[in-house]
Amino acid sequence: MTQTIGVVGLGAMGMGMAQSLVRAGFVVKGYDIAPGPGQRLAEAGGHAAATVAEAAAGADVLIVMVVNAAQAEDVLFGSGGGAAALPAGSLVMLSCTVAPAFARKTADRLAAMGLEMLDAPVSGGPIRSAEGSLSVMASGAPALFEKYAGVLEAIAANVYRMGDAPGLGSVMKSINQLLAGVHLTAMGEAFVFGIKQGIDPRQMYEVICASAGGSWMFQNRGEHILDNDYTPRSAVDIWGKDLGIVLETGRENRLALPLAAIAHQMFLAASAQGMGRMDDAAIVKIYAQLAGVEMEG
């Protein structure tokens, strides 16, 4: 039996997931608040749904890949009415980055309506999403991983099973965002520290990538700085949101997170300077501004 998958939120990540599912032979109904992405999905072999409820109706799985928790809540329980439109027993795959507490609460509300949920945030970026090779950090009942293995395989190269309880997937995503956000900010701090003292940025990049100071973020985003290219592959405002989730979760759990707090402040400053939609490597510009350093190329 061919399964039907609804995908709500056809941004760079959701579209890649939808198209990967089409390629794997699923019937895919996509919805986005903008009309263009649904049309593009239809051209790629999927179907454009006119509403969230239309994407959910008759679906075995509804993937929610919107921007934040407020949108996810609206899609499922608010104006979208997605949960009410889903057949009994079907699955919501909550894949946007949300606070663990929101994931737990959402799972409870869905269960009360006779629906299942996987807390299943993803990582990997738009290119890996298009390839169907994301990482999924998911938690939920073990039987769900078996039942929906084909869906997970279609979108992901790695499926990390973080436990049975909804929330653990989102905790794992938050840990990754804490580290990645701090490393990205540290990259900005280090680049300006070196440039102000006369170090060639390309040489700095080469040495650090081969040394104990290296990180995935430094290696990946450092190239954007060297190229003076701030076309957003991941935007500054993502970090205002995701580090905000980390700190909110820290506050609820009485966890002091001084590095994450500093990184968050720096991204808020970048956003305040009009850089919210620039590539997140633009965090270096805030350090350059503080230091009175000119950043070019």
Add this chain to the structure above:
Amino acid sequence: MTQTIGVVGLGAMGMGMAQSLVRAGFVVKGYDIAPGPGQRLAEAGGHAAATVAEAAAGADVLIVMVVNAAQAEDVLFGSGGGAAALPAGSLVMLSCTVAPAFARKTADRLAAMGLEMLDAPVSGGPIRSAEGSLSVMASGAPALFEKYAGVLEAIAANVYRMGDAPGLGSVMKSINQLLAGVHLTAMGEAFVFGIKQGIDPRQMYEVICASAGGSWMFQNRGEHILDNDYTPRSAVDIWGKDLGIVLETGRENRLALPLAAIAHQMFLAASAQGMGRMDDAAIVKIYAQLAGVEMEG
């Protein structure tokens, strides 16, 4: 003509450099404030010098690999009298981690005595030091790199030439220490954030090592946390010193370094809790303490 190399400071790093030079065919005279290391070097084919001046006398190169700038100054210009004992025209290779300003001042003082200097801090740890496969981040006159290529090759797998001016090598080392120290602290912050919320540490380690939140430090030191093994491979107090150099250099150059400042504070706290000589992965224990989390294995 066989060159003679004096090595002052036969700790884990200096001893490895001295023995690598012995293997490469140099005459090596080593000095340490403790008597044991000199004896071990002699057994390995080198010579134990009874004083700094004896290690420097007749040497083509004097490698200074002591703990900090105060010791380096004493070795060269204070009670050690190393600079005065060196033949005219010979080279001081300043390889301990010091502030760039100290490296510049030292080069000036040596030049006034007719001596050359390479500002040549190293990275890579005791194992790579013993193998002769360190990374050297060096600055100084180009002719010095040519003249002493054999010495550099004996101790290093990578020689990064950071420019002609003394100080640039130490700036590059400081950049690496800024990043590595922040990443190490972020690792502690992230581990406790995850553990407090019920994530299995081994699973967290596996996911992060394969994700955008990864860093060289997380991958390397995270294993020490998983093994509950705080035998020092690099000690907490190294970071009190090295991040102190980063911040002192930042202050001189009017560079705000908020992440490095936080990381420094956390290492000072670890030192205050009696962990100064433990492995630097013990930074996680400070976060655990703050969060009221038990850390074991």
